[in-house]
Amino acid sequence: MILDEILDSKRAEVKAAKRERPLEDLAHRLRGHLAERSFCKALEASPKPPALIAELKRQSPSRGMLRERFDPVSLAQQMQDAGAAALSVLTDEPFFGGKLEFLRDVRQFTDLPLLRKDFIVDPYQVYEAAAHGADAVLLIARILSADELRDCLQAAETLGLDALVEVHGDAELDTALRVGSRLIGINHRDLDTFTMHPDTTARLLPKIPKGKVVVAESGIASRDDVRRLKDLGVHAVLIGEALMTAPDVSEKIRELFTDIW
Numbered sequence: 592m593i594l595d596e597i598l599d600s601k602r603a604e605v606k607a608a609k610r611e612r613p614l615e616d617l618a619h620r621l622r623g624h625l626a627e628r629s630f631c632k633a634l635e636a637s638p639k640p641p642a643l644i645a646e647l648k649r650q651s652p653s654r655g656m657l658r659e660r661f662d663p664v665s666l667a668q669q670m671q672d673a674g675a676a677a678l679s680v681l682t683d684e685p686f687f688g689g690k691l692e693f694l695r696d697v698r699q700f701t702d703l704p705l706l707r708k709d710f711i712v713d714p715y716q717v718y719e720a721a722a723h724g725a726d727a728v729l730l731i732a733r734i735l736s737a738d739e740l741r742d743c744l745q746a747a748e749t750l751g752l753d754a755l756v757e758v759h760g761d762a763e764l765d766t767a768l769r770v771g772s773r774l775i776g777i778n779h780r781d782l783d784t785f786t787m788h789p790d791t792t793a794r795l796l797p798k799i800p801k802g803k804v805v806v807a808e809s810g811i812a813s814r815d816d817v818r819r820l821k822d823l824g825v826h827a828v829l830i831g832e833a834l835m836t837a838p839d840v841s842e843k844i845r846e847l848f849t850d851i852w
Contacts, residue, residue, distance in 0.1 A: 646831030649688030
């Protein structure tokens, strides 16, 4: 199963990173660190929801190569100019063609808050994210126990980072709510099979208490998709593949959000 391959690779990657730079060294460097750009507030402040989290993703296990000519800084600037409220930056290299360094590069040339999107299995990666300029991290409830999720949330809080906790089913949502997650992502993609279930937001959203900030993720490719999610009441949508496969990223954003923003 592809998820198992990704997680095995990620755990080995984290183990190697810890040998090269122990957590104590990283934590010492980041003592007193607070992210300067609030990811959550950027989504809440959008004058016409849903806010757009535009994703920088070169490839994916399900679709292969999405964009051969991949310049994250140029793409990020186009996304910002077209109205994105925040950016999601894939940092996994073996499966998604990302790099941690993309966070630092994009941060230098844009003003938007940045989400490190990766398969985070250890609080160490939260510290890595902060060290490379992220303002938020993605935490996937499917791959973390409740205790592991708490540990990663604690690391994010210590560093002043927001944490987008991603769920796909009822049990994952229960875990996210139980540990006190405020920012909840509903992923339409089943990570076990990588198949898409577009009705996931409609099914889970009524079970989320008021006061939470909700992001719909995956499979959002048309204006009708965005309008449907807007009508359901999500605060933001995270869109990656539809943008990465478009010849003109700015034009695609305008197409998706015409008469919605």
